[in-house]
Amino acid sequence: TQLLEQSPQFLSIQEGENLTVYCNSSSVFSSLQWYRQEPGEGPVLLVTVVTGGEVKKLKRLTFQFGDARKDSSLHITAAQPGDTGLYLCAGAQTNAGKSTFGDGTTLTVKP
Amino acid sequence: SAVISQKPSRDICQRGTSLTIQCQVDSQVTMMFWYRQQPGQSLTLIATANQGSEATYESGFVIDKFPISRPNLTFSTLTVSNMSPEDSSIYLCSIKRTGHYEQYFGPGTRLTVT
Numbered sequence: 001t002q003l004l005e006q007s008p009q010f011l012s013i014q015e016g017e018n019l020t021v022y023c024n025s026s027s028v029f030s031s032l033q034w035y036r037q038e039p040g041e042g043p044v045l046l047v048t049v050v051t052g053g054e055v056k057k058l059k060r061l062t063f064q065f066g067d068a069r070k071d072s073s074l075h076i077t078a079a080q081p082g083d084t085g086l087y088l089c090a091g092a093q094t095n096a097g098k099s100t101f102g103d104g105t106t107l108t109v110k111p
Numbered sequence: 112s113a114v115i116s117q118k119p120s121r122d123i124c125q126r127g128t129s130l131t132i133q134c135q136v137d138s139q140v141t142m143m144f145w146y147r148q149q150p151g152q153s154l155t156l157i158a159t160a161n162q163g164s165e166a167t168y169e170s171g172f173v174i175d176k177f178p179i180s181r182p183n184l185t186f187s188t189l190t191v192s193n194m195s196p197e198d199s200s201i202y203l204c205s206i207k208r209t210g211h212y213e214q215y216f217g218p219g220t221r222l223t224v225t
Contacts, residue, residue, distance in 0.1 A: 035216075043203075088153060098156060104153040
């Protein structure tokens with residue numbers, strides 16, 4: 001069974017602080033996605049990483065795929081209340097089947 | 112990406128009844144998934160519903176309890192049968208395009224069983 005473990009599970013910070021969320025597995029994935037979900041909505045795709053060591057930036061968000069393609073991290077710089085939500089990582093071994101989802105990180109950014 | 116809608120957005124149902132959730136996609140897709148999610152928690156896959164084949168259920172989920180229809184490439188339904196309070200959850204449909212890794216999600220259906 002492929003598992004994706006996220007840490008921390010909960011994170012509560014003040015506006016302006018930086019944070020990093022981790023997504024780790026013992027399995028190798030062909031690609032890894034990060035999603036953000038706000039209450040009352042479905043998860044929304046933030047990024048896909050496919051190459052070991054790849055770094056992608058989306059405004060204040062920086063995503064990194066581990067060299068061995070078993071782990072990933074999401075770093076947020078100068079967090080804002082609008083970043084509040086549930087962050088999910090998901091790994092795919094092929095592009096022809098289901099993805100494995102991590103257990104989620106709930107982020108609260110206080111004004 | 113895709114525009115995915117679900118009906119109903121929420122419902123309160125009595126124990127022992129059934130509810131059918133509809134999922135409509137604005138374009139044709141082969142792979143569709145149904146998930147269950149407790150508020151603030153991760154996703155639990157119920158089944159994969161690819162058009163043209165029987166739905167594939169994950170461990171712990173059975174067709175008698177969660178029958179799925181996939182009549183065409185833009186539509187699917189999930190029925191939650193003989194409901195109990197333990198079925199109270201958010202139900203999400205999701206799609207994945209052939210040759211792509213990403214999944215896209217509907218807004219969810221919040222079900223409360225009393």
